Amino acid sequence: MHLRASCILLFLWLFLVSSQAMAGPELSLEAGGSVVDSTLSGKAGTPDGSRMQDLHDGLGYDRTDVKTVYLDLQHDAPRLPNIRFSWQGYKASASEIQGPARLDSHLKIRQMDLLFYYAPLKQPFQLDLGLDVHRLNVDFALDVSSSLPFGPNHSLHKKATQIFPALYIGAGVDLPMPNLALHAEAYYSRFRGRELRNDTVTLRWQPLQLVRIDLGYHYGRLKYETDSLLIDVATKGPYLGLAVSF
Numbered sequence: 001m002h003l004r005a006s007c008i009l010l011f012l013w014l015f016l017v018s019s020q021a022m023a024g025p026e027l028s029l030e031a032g033g034s035v036v037d038s039t040l041s042g043k044a045g046t047p048d049g050s051r052m053q054d055l056h057d058g059l060g061y062d063r064t065d066v067k068t069v070y071l072d073l074q075h076d077a078p079r080l081p082n083i084r085f086s087w088q089g090y091k092a093s094a095s096e097i098q099g100p101a102r103l104d105s106h107l108k109i110r111q112m113d114l115l116f117y118y119a120p121l122k123q124p125f126q127l128d129l130g131l132d133v134h135r136l137n138v139d140f141a142l143d144v145s146s147s148l149p150f151g152p153n154h155s156l157h158k159k160a161t162q163i164f165p166a167l168y169i170g171a172g173v174d175l176p177m178p179n180l181a182l183h184a185e186a187y188y189s190r191f192r193g194r195e196l197r198n199d200t201v202t203l204r205w206q207p208l209q210l211v212r213i214d215l216g217y218h219y220g221r222l223k224y225e226t227d228s229l230l231i232d233v234a235t236k237g238p239y240l241g242l243a244v245s246f
Helices: 003-020
Strands: 028-045 063-074 082-098 101-121 125-146 154-174 180-191 194-208 211-225 230-245
Touching (some): 028 082, 028 125, 028 211, 063 230, 101 154, 101 230, 125 194, 125 211, 154 194
Antiparallel strands (some): 028 063, 028 230, 063 082, 082 101, 101 125, 125 154, 154 180, 194 211
């Protein structure tokens, strides 16, 4: 989702919220971010398998930081969904020696989401259901150089951007201890050779009225395939997040 299109949709959404609210909309804004200390596994290369490499055993990728920032806008206008913008990214690079060959590579994943969701239940149990517009950007490069006079030597550098829909569900419950809540959410899509999973389970602690600290576990799976590129990546690990409400 391009920035200009996102801004147009945001202004249109605000206009509709304002027009449907009887005495002025009750808007709430939450901004936050998180970092996942994640393991990285999977494979990347060409779909025919001739240049396919295991990310861990072949390319030497081990861990990466999955970073997320988001902006969530909620309201009390009837029939219109809430809206959330989020960005998530991670990257990895390594150099490995396989016999006479040296493998230099990098993988960069950037994901942007524009989520429209409803909250049919709020207290004490929370339930969110929504539809997400997901923008995926993949950048993978692999350079193989050999000390032998006749190779192997080859290079692969592929970039791709795709937009596709995803389903969203979130659920939460207040715990009997003060200022603590348990929350879980999941994004899922399987669309034209692309498969996406992004799941989190979070313990939320609100030490101040407008500040929340999140401690949880993240699992992400991304499979992307075209005629010239196949990426199948899994990330998982604990994460720490911070959110501020206005």
